[in-house]
Amino acid sequence: MLRLRTLGVLDLVDDAGRELRSVLAQPKRLALLAYLAVENRRGFQRRDALLGLFWPDLDHDHARHALNQAVHVLRRDLGPRVVVTRGDEELGVDPTGLWCDAAAFERALEAGHLEPALDLYRGDLLEGFFVCEAAEFERWLETTRATLRRRAAAAAWSLAERAEEQEQGSLAAHWARRAVSLAPADEAGLRRLVALLERQGDWTGAVRAYHEFAARLRRDYDLEPSAETRALVDAIRRRAERHVPGAGIEPPKGLRPEHQPGVARARPLARRGLAILGLVALVLGAAAAWAVWVRREARAPPASLTPIAVLPFTVRGSAEYGYLREGMVELLSTKLDGTGGLRAVQPDAVLGALGRTDGEMDPERARALAERLGGKSYIVGSVVEARGRLHLRASLHRGGGDPIAEATVEGEASRVFELVDELTARLFAGTVAGPGARLERLAALTTHSISALKAYLDGESAFRAGRFHTAVEAFEGAVREDTSFALAHYRLALAALWAEVPIIQELQLAERAQRHAHRLPWHDQTLVNAFLDWRRGSTDNAKVLYGGLVAGYPSDVEAWFQLGEALFHYNPPRGLPIVEAREAFERAVFYDARNWGALWHLALLAASERRWNDFHDLVARLTALEPEPDRLLELRVLDALARQDREAERALAPELRSATFPRLHAIAWRAAVYLHDIAGASRIARFLVQPQRDRANRLNGRELLAYLHLAQGRWRAARAELDSLESLSLPFALQARADLAVGSLSSRPLSELRDLREALRRASPAGLGRLWGRDRPWPQVQAHLLGLLSAELGDTAAVLAYAAELERLGEARDARGLTPALAWSLRARILAAEHRPADALRALGEAHPEIWFGATISDPFYSQGRLRYVRAELLRQVGHYHDALRWYRSLGENSPWDLVFLAPSHLRQGEIYELLGDRAKAAEHYERFIALWREADPEFQPLVARAQARLARLGSRS
Incomplete structure (x- = not known):
């Protein structure tokens, strides 16, 4: 049976899954087939009506000839059983010869099979499809498209109501969001979604849904939400304040950089339990660097034509x-x-x-x-x-x-x-x-x-x-x-x-x-x-779209590869493993054995899982493709590091000295994250701070080295890098120093934190510098770090004020939802300090910021690592150990900034697995913690000794 997809994906394939390109390349004939298939449930269509739909500008004889020719070609290309006649004047399609998703969608709805129906509804009917000189067909298409969309939205709301009645809150929210996405300008639908999310206690999600709707309304229609909708959201905010202190506080009049909030005498806020790292990964090929001189290859003529x-x-x-x-x-x-x-x-x-x-x-x-x-x-x-x-x-x-x-x-x-x-x-x-x-x-x-x-x-x-x-x-x-x-x-x-x-x-x-x-x-x-x-x-949307494509088109190389990209780069911020991307990349390589991007990601996955033979084989395959010189250099360096071949690494030093900043930075962080070689990554990063490098190179290199040192528990070495950083950019160095000071497990003296907060409060963004060509969002960074320092100092009033200031400042570039999430995370620290971890978890909410993963290489401010570690700590405190393990495991899978908390996350996982009675896994994580912090500073050594004692009690796996 032939299969015609018209909802979201326009395609026509035979029973072997092969595209019928001869029909797909002819818009009017394809439109005729689609019309007959969609309308088939309502009976055969009269030829005269079809003439008016598709050939209104031709006289009757020529229009009839055109219709006959179109039917002849369709029968020739599709077989005689697809387009059928009833008498001389009516046409239709035989449903036993052609399956159509739109017709199947309507049949499923009428049978009450709502979920299967919505599985079929992957987008508007023939969206983007156009047929010249066929105005009546276009009118039919618009009307039918709107009808099907309304029916899909109604089905989604029915499923949401059913799920809520069955106390399946997450599923209800899923279907409600699907319904709103199908009617993005329907304000009544938005209010239903907001109310449903509030009933589930997801205040953050409710407010965020409103803000997204309001932004869409302004952008697309230049309108504001109605007073009724604004009142509903304001009421939700007020109710949230009863549960989360300071949730609705506006910044005080005097809260500006030149006014310091008063320092309360309360104790520091959960300083050891709520420590932080930095930010998400330098993405494969992230498109931001500055003034890179590219060595371009001469284009060779094709070898064989x-x-x-x-x-x-x-x-x-x-x-x-x-x-x-x-x-x-x-x-x-x-x-x-x-x-x-x-x-x-x-x-x-x-x-x-x-x-x-x-x-x-x-x-x-x-x-x-x-x-x-x-x-x-x-x-x-x-x-x-x-x-x-x-x-x-x-x-x-x-x-x-x-x-x-x-x-x-x-x-x-x-x-x-x-x-x-x-x-x-x-x-x-x-x-x-x-x-x-x-x-x-x-x-x-x-x-x-x-x-x-x-x-x-x-x-x-x-x-x-x-x-x-x-x-x-x-x-x-x-x-x-x-x-x-x-x-x-x-x-x-x-x-x-x-x-x-x-x-x-x-x-x-x-x-x-x-x-x-x-x-x-x-x-x-x-x-x-x-x-x-x-x-x-917007990775959730992307994954849904790519998933729909590979479900309908199992041989679509591009969709498989991009699905892998979405899983690989965006899974860790959602507490999911990058290994979930492997199948997608393997499918892409199955259909296209020379696909560089898929082979490259498979190599990184092999290294991440310590499958070294597979890694070396994949590097050889990538090298055989003859990539451009800087990519070839990266392959050779990573291969030498994985083999622990210091001689080969030294032989590559001249090329590393002259390599561009993006390539050096990429080699360094990938060595640290995927090869688990932080020492090797530090050696590569040293090339970034050579005297002949420009200020931007040295500035970024010093910051990276500081984070890599602290990932090994070496605060003194990190501080030395920060001291060097001050000569390049004082505000940059202050921000990095503050981020690392509140991120280390070894508490800094209160006097040091007070001095640091005062210096940061007085700092000016002048001379801040740029990271990968991007401006650092100074006001948001400053407010967030001042809130963190205030939390360490126990200054609750200041924490709440800075949280409100973050909300007032609004979003930073390439990071929708991050600034509000950071504001709520500051409030969550207060709740955690009051020994209310469950309330702190609710304050964090379930919504995930939508951050372009390439932006995460620019600035630790964009990191979701802190949010993930805090979430894991709170889940551990409430006894949700398996959920906590999932979030701990996500640290160190995609970002050099996350590595600050890699060792602590291994220590926590060892403790949890020991508690759960899994001795082998507990020993594995204790060993990894010890290996990472073997040369840590003295103040960290008690933690190392404790892990060694526990490992000895368990019996080393090695």
Whole structure:
């Protein structure tokens, strides 16, 4: 049975899962099929009605001929059992020959199967799909689309109500959010969601849902929420204040940098239990650095191209177009040459070998001529002129058999050159096989420029081999040739991200791709939208979209890879393991064995799991792809570190001295996080602080070294780096010193903390410096760190005031929801200090900030590590040990800043596993804690001795 998907993903596949490209490439015929399939439950459709829907501008005879031709082609391509007739005047589809998701969605709703129905509803009906000169069809589409969306929203609300009645709060919230997402401007629906979240005690989630709705309303409609909605949210805030002290406090009038809040005499707030680390990982290919001199490779010609002979076309119609018989040889050869591994035999050679004979080219003669010209592939075709319009048809043959690709185009004769471009692109699309080449096929069908297509294909080839700067150049060429080439904008955004080109803003490129995405099939619009969500940090949305794509299209390499990216980079901030990404990357490699990105992530996963043989094998495969020099350097350094080959590491020192900042920083943090080699990472980071490096390099290098030292329990060495940092940027050094002072397990003297708070309060952002080309959000950073220092000093009033100040300041760039979450975390510290861990957990809430993971390399302020460690500590205190273990395990999986708490998290896990009676796992974590802090400062050694004693009692596994 054929399967037609029209909800969220427009596609048509046969029973083996193969796309039926001949139909997908013809919008009007595809629209006719979709209309018949969606409306099939309401009976057969009269031919006269279909004429008005699809061919309103043609007279009756020509419209009827067009319908008959469309039905003929559909039956030819789909088989005779799909489009069926009833009498001479009615058409429909046979549901035993064609399954359609929209029809199945409505059947499931009517049967009361709401969850299966919503599984089918993956987006609006034929969203982004457009058919020229068919206004009545567009009106039908808008009406039907709105009806199906309303029915989906109503089903989601029904499921939410059912789940709440069954006391399944999380599930109820899930379905309520789904309902709101289906009607994003429905204020009544928003109020239902907010009320439901409050009934579950999720005040943070309720207020956040309101703010997201309000922002969307302003952005899309320039409106504000109604008084009724604002009153509901204000009431929720007031009720929250009864449970969480200071939740609604506004910053006092005098609370400005020049006014210090009074210091209360209360004891320090849970200083050991609520310690912190820093921030999330430097992402693979994060696109922010400054003034990087890139060594670009010369673009080599393709090693092997397939020779194709374009033979003279048959021309019928007006003699005026007889020139196209030989003219198509010249035109099509020029367009095809160099397109995706194809080489056209020179037109002069073809015409010279052929002579001046007229008539059609029979298959045997065509095959013999192609072989004579040096290849077994050839193209034959026809040009038919009628009433000033041209119909061009071409077929590509290999040997004397059936065609391996066919294409047809039609248009005004005055557009002959554009028609040849379109014919070339469609013909090329038919030559590209295999799931790994799907985007090339799509590119050929969605640009009007052959020059743009050629540049795009060059970019794809470079991107897959890990030559990202070359790919950026090629994709830039593609969008110059065709500014509306959505797929090229999308791939340029990806390539720029991996290439770390500072002058290119990949987020803006992704948004540009989305603006042009209406030219793409819905399947690929979904890819673009999911990538934009991923780039913005809206990972839950991205995972849903990518998950829907791989469920419907199991061989979609791009969707598998991007799903892996979402899981790999965004799982740890949600307390989930990065290993969940392995299957997605393995599936991508299964379908595309040379996929650089998937192989690279699999190598990092192998190292993270200490599967060293797999790691070395994957590094060898990546090296064989001949990536660009800086990527090759990173592979060689990581491989030497993993082998503990100091001689090889020393041999690479000259290249490391001259390496760019992004590459050195990436090697250092990946060595620390994935290779578990903090000492080796520190050796690499030393190259960042060489005297010849510029101020920005040294500033970032000193900060990284300070965090790496503290990760090994070496506060004195970290403080030495911070002292050096002060000479480069006093405010930068003060912020790092404050973050680490409240993050260490060894309490700092109160006098030191008071002096530090006073210095930070008086500091000015002047001279702060930039991290990876980004401005540090000084007001939010300052308020947060002052709140943390105040908590350490026991100054409850100041903590609450700084929490309110954070809320007043609003969001920081690339981090939606982080500033409010940090404000609530400050309040949670008060509750924890009052021995109310359950209330503290409720204050933290279940919502997760949406932070672009590339931003987390810029600044420890963006770290979610502190929030995760605090959450784990509170869960441990309330006896939720397995949940606590999950959050402890997430530390150290994706960020150099998290490593500050890697050793403490191992110590806590050892204690919990010992309590649970799992001696082997307890011993494993005690051993890892001891290894990390073996050379820690004296004040940390009692903790090391305690772990050693417990390990001895358990009996070492080794």
